[in-house]
Amino acid sequence: MLFGKDNSIMSVLPQHKTDAIFRVENKDRYDDRDVVITNLIDSYDRLIEFGQKHLNDLFVLDGIVNVNARDRILREIVSNTLAHRDYSSGYPAKMIIDDEKITVENSNLVHGMGALDLQKFEPFPKNPAISKVFREIGLADELGSGMRNTYKYTQLYSGQNPLFEEGDIFRTIIPLKKIATQKVGGGNVPHSVPHDVPQGRDELIEFIKAQVRLNNKITRQAIAEGVGVSVKTIQRTLKEIDNLKYVGSGNSGHWELNE
Structure with a gap:
């Protein structure tokens, strides 16, 4: 039934919802909110999109491979709260993102x-x-x-361990670095990036x-947004790569990597 039409779900389980909240600037209320009242597939997509909207995709290496730890974490905590909650309870499920952590709560x-x-x-x-x-x-x-995946990717993304608490309310807490919720795209790229961002030279x-x-025509701006640092940091680092040069000018040029 929970995979069916919204009207059918609400006629039987009117308490079914997940309250997604982003609270960084406005601590007393919220900066953004999405009350998700729909089937489980659409609920999954909405909650993932909400997390992606407010959490930065930081540059994270698993060994020598760049991985999207943010999306891996979101996948695990969203699927967990949807698949394992007690749908007969009237307790409203929540996913709250602030500048220190993600907190997910649901009846259990x-x-x-x-x-x-x-x-x-x-x-x-x-x-x-x-x-x-x-x-x-x-x-x-x-x-x-x-649970194993959440531990692994939280350690990569935040440098800390998640917390899982079992009780009448099941609670998952994912600690965050400050950079995870800072706006780093476009004109909001910070001039100085915190030293704990995973960006060794x-x-x-x-x-x-x-x-x-x-993509040999990729822009410096796109590289900066992909890694979560400022364009100035990328420009500085480019000067240190002796076998990489930009041929041409403007949008008509391209990168050449001599390997």
């Missing part, structure tokens, strides 16, 4: 109490039918993998080279 079919330990955690299917559909359409993986050089290999 309790299976234990307290903070979950990754090493001792035993996965338990709370809504097997919903979880099965999510796995079949690619919105979730095998039971228990979500060698890593940044390899990222630039990878972008040029994919």
Whole structure:
């Protein structure tokens, strides 16, 4: 039923909703909000889009591979709150993004109490039918993998561990760096980027080279937005890459990488 038409869902479960809130500037109320009252597939898409709208895709390396840790985290926490909540409860589910953390809360079919330990955690299917559909359409993986993935990508994205609390209310907390919610696109690129942004010199050089290999007409602005730093930082780093040069001028020019 939760995958069906909205009218049918609301006629049986009028309490079904997820309140997505972005609260950084206006601490007393909110800066942006989306009250999601729709089927689970559309709810998943809306919540992912809300997270992508307000969280920056920081430059993150898993080994030597650049990964989108933000989207990996969102995928896990959104699918978890939709697949494992207690839909008979009137407690309103929430996803709140502030400048320090993401907090996801939902009513819960309790299976234990307290903070979950990754090493001792035993996965338990709370809504097997919903979880099965999510796995079949690619919105979730095998039971228990979500917690492991959330740990992995939160450590890459934030440098800290997430927190999972089991109780009548299930709570997931993803710590954030300040840069994660700062506006870094277009004219709002900060002149000085915090030192804890994952942008070591060698890593940044390899990222630039990878972008040029994919698109030899890519702009400095596009590279800066892709990594989450200022254009000035990219310009500085480009001067250090001896085997990379820009041939021509303006939009008619292109990059040449001598490897």
